[in-house]
Amino acid sequence: MIAGYGALLDAVRGLRWSAPHRVGAALPGVHRSTQRGTAGEFTEYRLYRPGDDPRALDWKLLARSDRPFVRLTEDRALWSTWFLIDASASMAFPPDARGEITKWDVVRQLTVGLASVVHQAADPIGLLMAHGDGTVRMLPRTRRGTVAEIGRLLDGARCSGTASLAPLIAELPARARLIIVTDGLGDEVALRTQLRPLLVQGASVHYIHVVAEAELNPPAGIHRARDLETQQLHGVLGASERAAYLRAFAAFRAELASAWRALGAHYAMVSTASDLPRSIRALVTGASDHLATDAGSADGPQG
Amino acid sequence: MLTFAAPWIMWLAGVGVLALGTLHLLSVRQPPELLLPTARFVPDGTSRAVARRPRPNDLLLLLLRVLVLLAAAAAVAGTRCTASQGHTMQLVAYDAALPARDTVRWRAPIARLLPAGNTVEWVAVPGLSQDPGGAFVRALQYAGGRVLDDAGIDSVALMVLVPSRLVSRRGWDAWRGQWAGRVQLMATDSLDQRSRGSEASVALRPMDRIPDDVVASALRPADTVGRGATPSREIQLYRQRPPDLLAMSTISTMRELVLVDWPIDGRPEGWVPRDRFDTVGAVVARGQAVIGPWARVARPGAALLRDSAVTAIAWWGDGEVAAVERRLASATGAPRACLRSVAMRVPAGTDLLLGTAAEGLRRALRAPCGGAELLLDALVASERSDGDRRERQPLLRADALRAQAPRPVGASPPWLPVLLGAIASLGLLTEWWWRRREDAR
Numbered sequence: 092m093i094a095g096y097g098a099l100l101d102a103v104r105g106l107r108w109s110a111p112h113r114v115g116a117a118l119p120g121v122h123r124s125t126q127r128g129t130a131g132e133f134t135e136y137r138l139y140r141p142g143d144d145p146r147a148l149d150w151k152l153l154a155r156s157d158r159p160f161v162r163l164t165e166d167r168a169l170w171s172t173w174f175l176i177d178a179s180a181s182m183a184f185p186p187d188a189r190g191e192i193t194k195w196d197v198v199r200q201l202t203v204g205l206a207s208v209v210h211q212a213a214d215p216i217g218l219l220m221a222h223g224d225g226t227v228r229m230l231p232r233t234r235r236g237t238v239a240e241i242g243r244l245l246d247g248a249r250c251s252g253t254a255s256l257a258p259l260i261a262e263l264p265a266r267a268r269l270i271i272v273t274d275g276l277g278d279e280v281a282l283r284t285q286l287r288p289l290l291v292q293g294a295s296v297h298y299i300h301v302v303a304e305a306e307l308n309p310p311a312g313i314h315r316a317r318d319l320e321t322q323q324l325h326g327v328l329g330a331s332e333r334a335a336y337l338r339a340f341a342a343f344r345a346e347l348a349s350a351w352r353a354l355g356a357h358y359a360m361v362s363t364a365s366d367l368p369r370s371i372r373a374l375v376t377g378a379s380d381h382l383a384t385d386a387g388s389a390d391g392p393q394g
Numbered sequence: 395m396l397t398f399a400a401p402w403i404m405w406l407a408g409v410g411v412l413a414l415g416t417l418h419l420l421s422v423r424q425p426p427e428l429l430l431p432t433a434r435f436v437p438d439g440t441s442r443a444v445a446r447r448p449r450p451n452d453l454l455l456l457l458l459r460v461l462v463l464l465a466a467a468a469a470v471a472g473t474r475c476t477a478s479q480g481h482t483m484q485l486v487a488y489d490a491a492l493p494a495r496d497t498v499r500w501r502a503p504i505a506r507l508l509p510a511g512n513t514v515e516w517v518a519v520p521g522l523s524q525d526p527g528g529a530f531v532r533a534l535q536y537a538g539g540r541v542l543d544d545a546g547i548d549s550v551a552l553m554v555l556v557p558s559r560l561v562s563r564r565g566w567d568a569w570r571g572q573w574a575g576r577v578q579l580m581a582t583d584s585l586d587q588r589s590r591g592s593e594a595s596v597a598l599r600p601m602d603r604i605p606d607d608v609v610a611s612a613l614r615p616a617d618t619v620g621r622g623a624t625p626s627r628e629i630q631l632y633r634q635r636p637p638d639l640l641a642m643s644t645i646s647t648m649r650e651l652v653l654v655d656w657p658i659d660g661r662p663e664g665w666v667p668r669d670r671f672d673t674v675g676a677v678v679a680r681g682q683a684v685i686g687p688w689a690r691v692a693r694p695g696a697a698l699l700r701d702s703a704v705t706a707i708a709w710w711g712d713g714e715v716a717a718v719e720r721r722l723a724s725a726t727g728a729p730r731a732c733l734r735s736v737a738m739r740v741p742a743g744t745d746l747l748l749g750t751a752a753e754g755l756r757r758a759l760r761a762p763c764g765g766a767e768l769l770l771d772a773l774v775a776s777e778r779s780d781g782d783r784r785e786r787q788p789l790l791r792a793d794a795l796r797a798q799a800p801r802p803v804g805a806s807p808p809w810l811p812v813l814l815g816a817i818a819s820l821g822l823l824t825e826w827w828w829r830r831r832e833d834a835r
Contacts, residue, residue: 181431276431306432314428316436325433327425332437339435 096203096242102368106208108375110170110268111295136160171217171231172209173263174202175256176245177273178222180320183250184303192363194301198272199245201299201361204371205270206241214268218244219259223252226259253320257281265292272299275347276320283354296356297374300347303363306340309333397545399472407467411460418456455828462821469814475807480548482512482789483540487529488555488582490518496582500555504580512551515540522556526773527565529554530573534795541792549789553578556773561765563773575790579774596627596760602634609633609656609740612747612756629654629760636663637733639722651731653722654759660739665692676711677738682754683711686746689739694718707734707758707765717755721763732763 139148139159147161182195206216215231218241227244256271257278263269269289271282286296313329328336344360351358357377361370398404430436486504488497497516508514519532529552537550552573558581570577600610610631627650630637637653655662668691676685694715698704701720708717717736736759746752758765 184429184431186429274431276434303431306430309430310428313425315425316430316433317427318433319429319431323433324427326436326438328428328430328436329425335437336432336435339437340432343432343435 095246096200099200099204099368099371100207100238103204103208103371103375104211106372106375107212108205108208111377133162135163137163171215171264171267172206173231173267173269174206174216174218174220174241175259175263175269175271175273176202176218176220177254177256177271177277178220178227178248178250179254179274179277180223180251181274181276182301184319185305186319194274194303194363195250197301197361197363197365197367199242200367201272201301201371202245202270203238203242204367205374206238208371208375209268210238216241219262220244220248221254221256221259222248222250223254224249228262253277255281257285260285260289263289263294265289265294268295268297270297270299272301274302275300275343279347279350283350286356287354290355296351296354298351298356298358299374300344300358300360301362302344302360307362309336396468397474398468399474401471403467403471404464407463407471410463410467414459414463415456418452418459455825458821458825458828462818462825465814465821466818469811469818473810473814474545475810480546480792482509482549482551483537483544483547483792484508484512484514484551484553485517485533485537486514486553486555487517487519487522487526487533489522490520491523492582500582504553504555507580508551508553513547522554523560525560525562525565526554526556526579527563527567527569529577530566530569534572537790537792538795538798541795547792549575549791550795551575551578551789553580555580555582557581558583559762560773566773573790574794576788577777579777596629598629598631600631600633601637602632604633604658607631607633608742608744608747612752613654613759615760626650627652627762631656633658639733650762652760652763653731653733654736655733656736656738658739660689660691660737662692662735662737664695664698664735665737666695667692677708677716677755678711679708679717679758680754682751684746684749684752684755685711686744687741689741690714690716690737691739692737694737705765708736708755717758719763719765730763734759 136149136152137160139161143161147163149160149162152158152160176198178195178198182193182198184194185191202218209216210233213233215233216229216237217231218227218229220227227248229240229244232240255278256273260282265288269286286294290296309328313327316325316328317323318325326332348358348360357374359370359374361367488500501514501516505514515536517529517532517536519528521528533550533552541547541550552575554577556579596615598610598614600607604610610633613629613631615629629652632653632655634657636655636657639653661667671689671691673687673689674685675688675690676683677688690710698718699715703721704718706715706717707719708715710716716738717734720733720735722731722733740747747755
């Protein structure tokens with residue numbers, strides 16, 4: 092058990108994250124395969140057709156019914172899971188946490204937790220992490236210690252610069268589970284554009300939108316807002332501007348959720364105040380989709 | 395009480411304080427920055443006008459900055475710290491020729507006359523008994539130095555000790571305008587409990603019977619002594635014979651005896667006849683000149699001029715002595731006496747000695763021995779009328795004296811600028827720390 096994540100891993104132990112559809116033929120695994128064979132779990136009988144493997148005939152049924160039937164079974168296969176992590180400077184918010192949870196803390200916890208769930212099914216796990224200094228890559232692996240390796244990579248990363256996730260899509264396979272963990276403030280349009288072909292080819296995309304409580308509920312008073320990533324100075328955030336900001340940010344979140352769902356991806360919003368084990372459970376069980384109606388509200392945090 | 399060697403620096407600091415307060419309270423503050431990844435959703439608008447209502451911290455910061463500015467200015471302006479309450483310095487001017495025992499004896503009665511709380515300082519003035527005008531000169535010199543040394547002095551009062559009779563008031567009239575405050579005149583005679591005589595109790599006694607003597611007519615006082623009254627001064631006029639000085643001891647009732655030896659031929663005893671003499675000339679006495687057919691037939695002898703008891707009281711127009719006074723030694727109990735010798739031959743029938751031009755000569759011959767004839771009362775009266783007319787302030791302001799003097803350089807005490815500079819530096823450090831704390835918040 093890797094240090095710092097013990098409680099989370101205990102909370103998600105036993106969860107199973109099945110593929111939402113039949114996966115393509117691959118190494119044997121836990122997910123239903125699109126290929127049907129003679130080994131594995133019996134599913135149905137089919138009338139014999141010329142060309143079928145005679146070894147699949149059910150002789151007992153033939154003896155009883157004088158009609159040839161072939162015994163069909165369901166194959167299970169492995170399904171790769173890729174984590175696409177946004178490690179840009181905006182993820183290290185709030186900057187002077189002083190005990191507060193940052194968005195990056197949420198990213199680490201979510202990623203390790205989900206990786207642990209995937210690893211329990213012996214599925215390969217790969218990771219691409221983009222930050223200002225470059226990209227960290229971990230090719231899919233199933234060996235023991237994969238989750239710990241992911242934890243070490245995340246703990247050692249430093250959020251900096253502006254990270255572009257769209258170019259990394261080209262490195263991902265078409266038939267895999269893609270888990271994108273980001274705050275949605277990067278190249279979203281390009282990312283969706285790059286993902287569209289993969290989705291058509293059968294990829295399962297989970298978009299996890301990480302927001303901070305301080306973004307959902309900025310501190311009171313009058314401040315000049317400066318972008319953490321670009322250092323650009325924006326308007327004054329005072330009492331009168333606060334409502335407009337909340338409306339605009341809520342509209343952005345709603346638009347983001349709508350766009351990803353329209354693309355065929357799963358959208359979930361997790362805040363720094365969310366219960367992470369519960370959020371992971373919701374993501375795995377698919378309940379996070381039903382929380383999408385709350386993603387567009389100005390009250391935030393969900394998950 | 396604080397005073398400054400360069401008060402204009404403090405005035406500049408005051409202007410700076412006003413400007414600082416105005417800027418502080420009216421300036422627009424930039425709001426603190428907030429790092430926010432979602433800053434793009436903040437509506438664009440003015441980032442200048444934030445708050446015009448000053449926070450309590452702003453007022454404290456303003457007070458701190460005002461303190462720094464004033465302390466720095468005071469450190470540079472040469473601050474002098476003195477006793478908070480000013481006091482009046484009382485000057486008492488007295489004749490430097492007076493015996494020390496007299497001035498010591500007078501201190502107690504004068505102290506009783508002066509207001510309590512005043513610091514009394516005695517100033518010796520040469521020639522004060524002749525003309526009190528010198529008191530103003532000396533008092534201005536003395537007070538000008540004292541007010542610079544002692545910043546606690548805020549006003550100066552002047553008392554002048556003068557005898558009842560003065561020789562001249564020219565100096566007094568000339569210098570009176572230099573002293574802006576009132577002056578208290580105190581007669582030394584009253585301090586010694588002597589009585590002053592009246593100018594009216596003067597009698598003329600011609601010792602020679604000369605009918606229609608114009609000289610006797612000229613010397614006769616305007617007010618005659620009443621029958622039976624005893625004059626305080628008797629003028630004995632000798633025209634035909636010199637006075638018998640040995641017989642003066644028999645006269646015991648007069649306070650003062652003036653012997654005028656004015657021979658008809660114009661040659662008093664002790665004078666040297668001239669070989670050649672003028673018949674027309676001008677005689678000057680007491681600042682007045684009388685021109686007439688006066689024959690200058692004699693000049694003072696060398697012995698007369700060397701006599702220390704002899705003083706000239708009248709002169710010819712060319713400066714030669716025309717009349718002298720010799721103080722006569724008097725025994726205990728005998729009146730004060732003097733002999734005045736006049737070397738002028740006055741032609742008969744002239745009345746020029748009765749005119750206004752000869753007033754100076756007449757006064758010089760009728761004056762008390764020693765020449766002092768002006769009474770203190772006249773001076774006091776003129777002082778009172780001037781005070782009423784000009785509405786003078788009671789006391790001379792010390793600031794007026796300080797304004798005339800070169801400004802003192804440096805601060806008092808010497809360590810005060812260092813302390814003020816340290817206060818200013820500490821204030822700057824405090825402000826720096828305060829602003830850092832505000833920025834970090």
